[in-house]
Amino acid sequence: MTIQSAKGGRRGRKELAMGLLCLTLAALIVLALRPGTDGQLSTFSLTSYRGGMTIKAPDMVMQTSSALLLLAALAALIGTWQLLRGTARIATLLAAVSAIGISAFLIWATRGKSLNLTGMLVSSIVRATPIALAALSGIYSERSGVVNIGIEGMMLTGAFLAAVVASITRNMLAGVLGGIAGGLALAVLHGILSIRFKVEQVISGTGIIILALGLTSYLQRAVLNLRPELNQPGPAMPAVAIPFLGKIPVLGPIVFNQSPIVYALIGLIFVTHIVLYQTRWGLRLRAVGEHPRAADTLGIDVFRTRYACVLISGAIAGLAGAYMSIGSAGRFNEGMTAGKGFLGLAAMIFGNWNPAGSFLGALIFGFFDSWQEKLAILQVGIPSDLLGMTPYIATMLVLAGVVGRARGPAASGQPYDKL
Amino acid sequence: MLEPERTRKPVLARHFLERVLQSSLMLPILAVFTALVIGALFIAASSPAVIAAWLNFSQAPLQAFSVTWSTIRNGYAALLEGSFGNPRKILEAFVQMRQTGEARALLEALRPFSESLVIATPYIFAGLAVALSFRGGLFNIGVEGQLFVGGLASVYVGYSMTGLPAYIHLPLALLAGVLAGAVWGAIPGLLKARTGAHEVINTIMMNYIAFRLTDFMLQGPMARPDNLPITPEIRPSAYLVTLFPRPVRLHAGFFLSLLIAVLVYWFLWKTTYGLEIRMVGANARAARYAGVRITRITVLTMALSGALAGLAGANQVLGVDHRMVRAFSTGYGFDSIALALLGNSHPLGVVLAALLFGFLRGGAARMQSVAGVPVEIIRIVQGLVIIFIAAPAIIRSLYHLQPQQHIGAELTQAASGGGQQE
Numbered sequence: 001m002t003i004q005s006a007k008g009g010r011r012g013r014k015e016l017a018m019g020l021l022c023l024t025l026a027a028l029i030v031l032a033l034r035p036g037t038d039g040q041l042s043t044f045s046l047t048s049y050r051g052g053m054t055i056k057a058p059d060m061v062m063q064t065s066s067a068l069l070l071l072a073a074l075a076a077l078i079g080t081w082q083l084l085r086g087t088a089r090i091a092t093l094l095a096a097v098s099a100i101g102i103s104a105f106l107i108w109a110t111r112g113k114s115l116n117l118t119g120m121l122v123s124s125i126v127r128a129t130p131i132a133l134a135a136l137s138g139i140y141s142e143r144s145g146v147v148n149i150g151i152e153g154m155m156l157t158g159a160f161l162a163a164v165v166a167s168i169t170r171n172m173l174a175g176v177l178g179g180i181a182g183g184l185a186l187a188v189l190h191g192i193l194s195i196r197f198k199v200e201q202v203i204s205g206t207g208i209i210i211l212a213l214g215l216t217s218y219l220q221r222a223v224l225n226l227r228p229e230l231n232q233p234g235p236a237m238p239a240v241a242i243p244f245l246g247k248i249p250v251l252g253p254i255v256f257n258q259s260p261i262v263y264a265l266i267g268l269i270f271v272t273h274i275v276l277y278q279t280r281w282g283l284r285l286r287a288v289g290e291h292p293r294a295a296d297t298l299g300i301d302v303f304r305t306r307y308a309c310v311l312i313s314g315a316i317a318g319l320a321g322a323y324m325s326i327g328s329a330g331r332f333n334e335g336m337t338a339g340k341g342f343l344g345l346a347a348m349i350f351g352n353w354n355p356a357g358s359f360l361g362a363l364i365f366g367f368f369d370s371w372q373e374k375l376a377i378l379q380v381g382i383p384s385d386l387l388g389m390t391p392y393i394a395t396m397l398v399l400a401g402v403v404g405r406a407r408g409p410a411a412s413g414q415p416y417d418k419l
Numbered sequence: 420m421l422e423p424e425r426t427r428k429p430v431l432a433r434h435f436l437e438r439v440l441q442s443s444l445m446l447p448i449l450a451v452f453t454a455l456v457i458g459a460l461f462i463a464a465s466s467p468a469v470i471a472a473w474l475n476f477s478q479a480p481l482q483a484f485s486v487t488w489s490t491i492r493n494g495y496a497a498l499l500e501g502s503f504g505n506p507r508k509i510l511e512a513f514v515q516m517r518q519t520g521e522a523r524a525l526l527e528a529l530r531p532f533s534e535s536l537v538i539a540t541p542y543i544f545a546g547l548a549v550a551l552s553f554r555g556g557l558f559n560i561g562v563e564g565q566l567f568v569g570g571l572a573s574v575y576v577g578y579s580m581t582g583l584p585a586y587i588h589l590p591l592a593l594l595a596g597v598l599a600g601a602v603w604g605a606i607p608g609l610l611k612a613r614t615g616a617h618e619v620i621n622t623i624m625m626n627y628i629a630f631r632l633t634d635f636m637l638q639g640p641m642a643r644p645d646n647l648p649i650t651p652e653i654r655p656s657a658y659l660v661t662l663f664p665r666p667v668r669l670h671a672g673f674f675l676s677l678l679i680a681v682l683v684y685w686f687l688w689k690t691t692y693g694l695e696i697r698m699v700g701a702n703a704r705a706a707r708y709a710g711v712r713i714t715r716i717t718v719l720t721m722a723l724s725g726a727l728a729g730l731a732g733a734n735q736v737l738g739v740d741h742r743m744v745r746a747f748s749t750g751y752g753f754d755s756i757a758l759a760l761l762g763n764s765h766p767l768g769v770v771l772a773a774l775l776f777g778f779l780r781g782g783a784a785r786m787q788s789v790a791g792v793p794v795e796i797i798r799i800v801q802g803l804v805i806i807f808i809a810a811p812a813i814i815r816s817l818y819h820l821q822p823q824q825h826i827g828a829e830l831t832q833a834a835s836g837g838g839q840q841e
Contacts, residue, residue, distance in 0.1 A: 149619060189806075197810040202558055202619060204809055206756055211802025213753075218795035222465035342623045349620075385635035392624040392631075399616035 015082060018093050022079025025101055029072040033108040037064040042107045043114035048253035050122060050239065057118065057249035064111040071104045094401055106371075109380045120367075120374050121254045126328065128359075128366025129262050130155070130337075133320035134344020135351065135358035136268055137183075137313045143276065143353060144309035145289040145411040149205030150190055151317045152341030153212030157182035158321025160216040163332035164224075166233035172326060175233055176261070179322025180315045186212060187314020191307050198415035217334045224332070236330040237261070261323040268316065272355040285309060289409035292416040302416050317341065339392075346395040353408055361398070365391050447761050447768075449814050450807035451775065454800040459491045461799060462792050466490045494790040501785025502778035504531040526667050531781060533669040537739060539777025541566070541748075543676035544731035545755035546762060546769040547683050548604075548724045553764040554687055555720030556700035561607060561622025562728040563752025564629030565600040569729025570736045571636055572599035574743040577653025577736065588656040593733050600729015601722040603629065608721025612714040618721065626752075637745060650743040659738035672738035677770065679730065684766040696720050728752065750798070757801040760808045776801075 042064045046057035078096060106115070134151050141148035161182035166175025186208050193204040224231040237259050241247075245256040276282040287295040288305045296302050324340070325332045343365050350364075351357025368391040376384040463469045472479075472486035505528065512524035545562050552559035559565075573596035580588060607621035637648040644651070659672045687693035698706040699716045707713055731751060736743055758776050762768025776797075783794045807814050814820065 193806065193810050197812050199806075199809045203760065203805065206560070207802050207805035207809060209802075210753060210757065210798060210805060214795050214798030214800075214802050218461065218793050218799055219465065221793035221795060226467070339623065339627055342620055346620050346624075349617075383635050383639060385631045385638070389628045389631045392627045396610065396616070396621055396624050399620060400610050400614045 018097075019079050019082035022075050022082060022093075022097055025097055025104075026072040026076035026079060029068050029075065029100075029104045033104060034065055034068045034072075037068065037108065037111050040064045040111040042067065042110040042112075044110065044117040045114050046118050046250050047116070048118045048122070048250070048257075049116075050119075050253045050257055053241070053257075055247060055249055055253055059114075060117070062107065064107060067107050068104055071100050071107070075100050109375055109378050113378055115374060115378060118250055118253055120370055123370040123373070124363060124366040125254060125258065125262065126366070127369040128362040129259075129265055129327075130320045130324050130340045131343045131347055131365050132265055132269070132359050132362035133261075133316055133323065134341045135347040135362055136265075136272055136355060137316040137320065138345050138348040139272065139276075139353055139355060139358060140309045140316065141313035142348070142412045143289045143409055144285050144306045145292060145409055145414065145416070146191075146194055146306055146310050146313075147201040147205065147413045148190065148310065148313050148317075149202055149342075149345065150186060150208030150212075151205075151313070151320075151344060152337055152339070153205075153209035154183040154186045154190075154314050154317035155321035155324065155337045155341050156209075156212045156216050156335070157186055158318030159325035159336055160219065160321070160332050161318075162322035163233050163325040164230050166326045167230050170234070172233070172237055175326045176319065176322045179325070180318040183314040183316070183318020183321060184311060185314075187311050187317070190314070191310040194415065195303055195306050195310070198417065201413055201415075213335060216332070220332065220334055231331050233326045233331065237327045259323070259327050261319065261327045264319065269355045269359050276355070286409070289411055292411050292414075296416075296418065302418070306416070320344070343391065343395060346399060349408070350398050364394065364398075368394050445820065446811055446814060447763075447772070447808065449818055449820075450761070450804050451800075453807060453814065453817065454803035455495075457803055458796050458800045459495070461796060462494045463487045463490055466791075490790075494786055494792045497786040497789040497792075498779070498782035500782070501531055501789075502535045502782030504528055522664075526664060530666050530668075531785070533663070533667040535778045535781030536673050536774075537668050537670070537777075538780045539773045540670075540673045540676050540738070541731040541735050541751045542755060542758060542773035542776050543680060543770055544727050544734060545751050546758040546773045547680060547766060548727035548731070549755045549759035550762065550764040550766065550769050551683060551687070551696075551727060552720055552724040553759055554700050555696040555716065555724075556703060557608070557611070557717065557720055557724070558619050559604065559607075559622055559721065559724045559728075560619055560756065561604065561625045561725070561752070562731070562755050563748060563750065564622070564626035565603040565725040565728035566732040566735075566748050566752050567629040567633050568603045569596035569600040569732030570743050570747055571633060571641070571732075572596050572729070573657075573733035574650050574653060574736045575641060577657035578651045578742075580657075581654060583654075583656055585656040585658075588654065589659065589737065592653070592657040592737055593730065596729045596733025596736070597726045598729070600732065601726035604725015604728065605718055605722035608718040611721070612717040633743075633745065633747075637743065641743070648745055652742045653737065657737055658741065659734065668739065670738040672734040676734070679727070680766040680770050683727070687766075692716075692719065728755075754798075754801055757805045760805055 040063075042062050044060040044062075046060060048055045048057070075097065078093070082093065109115075134155065137151050137154070138148055158179035159182075162175045162179030165178025166172055169175070190201075190204055190208055193199040193207075194201045220231070239257050239259055240263075241252075241257040246252045248256070274282075276286065284295065284300045285305055287298075288300060288302050292302045295305075320340070321337065324336055329336060344358075344362065347361030347365060348358045350361030351359070372384060372387040372390065375382070375387055469483075469487050469490050472483040476483045508528040509525070512528040516522050516525045545566065548562050548565070549559055573592045576592040576595040577588075580591070583591070603625055604622075607616075607618045607625055610616045610621050611618045634648075637650060638646075641650045643649050659670045659675070661668060661670045663669060685693075687697060695706070695711045695716050696719070698709065698711055699713060699720070703713060706716075732748070735747065735751075740747065754776060758772035759769060761775075762770070762772040779797050779800065780794075783792075783797045786792045786796070787794050
């Protein structure tokens, strides 16, 4: 097509732009952040105080101005190298630039103060969990060729049912199962609409979101507000430390001292990876998402595969909802998912529809979500509402930067018509 | 399914019945009706009195039914009265006015009707916004955010500029809202056209950014001097004029919205750009080969859609609230998706659907205060309406309608951005 011919010229321009971006970043660090930081120290504490348990680790102390200079030099080096002999790996470069920029900003914000880095990373994981689960949910559905924009709604119903069931049974596990059931119920609806009735999947998903929002808000006002005992599942699920591993400094509190649902997430990522790439069913699933007609010809039941995937997707979304209500907030609130399902979809695209990559994407969003709170404590002088925009802006940048190269399952979004 | 009846019914009646059942209005009407019936089940199931009556079913079986019926009837009666007003009161007040010349009672009686129209106004703008994007093969879920930035821009012009005559100040304030909404819509459009990033996710992100921006503006730069998270009141010269004395709040914005609906129709069906937008929506690849510049049209579609949404925000600020508060929109942007679908993405359909939603929302407030049914019931109804409209097969099989060829096919194609997929 015509784009092909234009590509050569555009790539050259892109490399130039990346090089200039690196140099601009270097200049920004030196000119905007460094002045006035002479003699100040940035302290990053690594000791964890999570759950009343102190896990000691040495503090990371650095000279603010020299650390900034170092980062600026690094950015300038990459930029110059890029200008002289540019590489095609724009994504890698973008990642490097972002990492340098964020580190510089954190070091600058912490000047003369102390920031608990371990705490920040722990809270990043906590906030990334629902996003990562939503991303996994999206992967199952989209890999089989069904766009599931209704994850947000499935999470909301999951959160609602989890809170109610846990309040009635006084049992967290029952609550989690209730949440999964809530996600499943809407997934059944989405499956029937998009697979059997061949409804445009984005519309079906939007209907599901509005329906879920209406149902949960309605039931909260009509039922839960009158009978508050139905929305008291007790305090949030406690973190469970894994013996020995949980005591490792820094790494222990971040990875091995978390809520059971976080472990479930990590397990699910491994399982999904193996299912998708190592099993026969995973191969079939991907075939159905890429070319349903060919899969059908080979004797794969397209409809059944898609139903199964949409149901798995709903169950995982329900789990994500359960994590948000009984796993962290300790109750259900109206509209509490606040776009986490959509962030999950963005993380999925970021990860190119792969479990591990999506998890990385979710971690990035989780990090930006938690830094808003931590920076508010540091009083950087930037209003917290503006910092709160960063996860969303990051999503858009990521989509704009990555999506050009990302390619989803070919048949995603297309209803299959068996002739 | 109508086949067996054909032999039994008289010819004329059969013909008429078929015409009605096959008319394009039937599907939306039945969809709304079915959604309301399911809504009734929710009203009944969440009412403590009904639950108590059913628990007592073995002792008084008839009472269970009568309590259920009266709960539903009371709820929907309040909904009707809240949306149109009480006919008897209106009639009495009208007679009184004829006799005494005192119009106050009549205005009071007409207030629910006017309130419904006031609520329908932003729905018309926002519904047109979504409909326009659908026609262009794009799905603008960002109407809510565009509405917020439109409101912010309008209110800023409304309170900060002084000494202007109304015929300059009001258009200026409206224009500010339109431009802000257009910019907010154009950004996802540009990203879609240039990088292929899906507009659904990007418009949702722009929504959250708009909400944060509003929070920031209302607490900081645009806060009232006493630091409450409210903006100062706009100057009267920027008001959208009200047409009747208080308490009837109907304002010029309603008529502006009808005018804009006509304009959107003219633009989409009578101008070259409109044709190009619809071409891209119907089949992007064919449009490209026909010489349409997809990038430009995508950005234009999103910008115009955002502009209409911004106008909805401006309308709320200049016509109703006269200031900006945090909870300034109660989900107009999201509801507008449902009504664009309901109205088949056609300006006339959108206006009718918006009026319906306006009456539903207007009545729901009364239903909450009189019958104790939370307003959120309306959102359940809306979600169901979307599903029924998107899957006409459900409604058809429920009511044994014959399948229709055209309705919905083009729409659902356009609605997903399906036209733009390659």
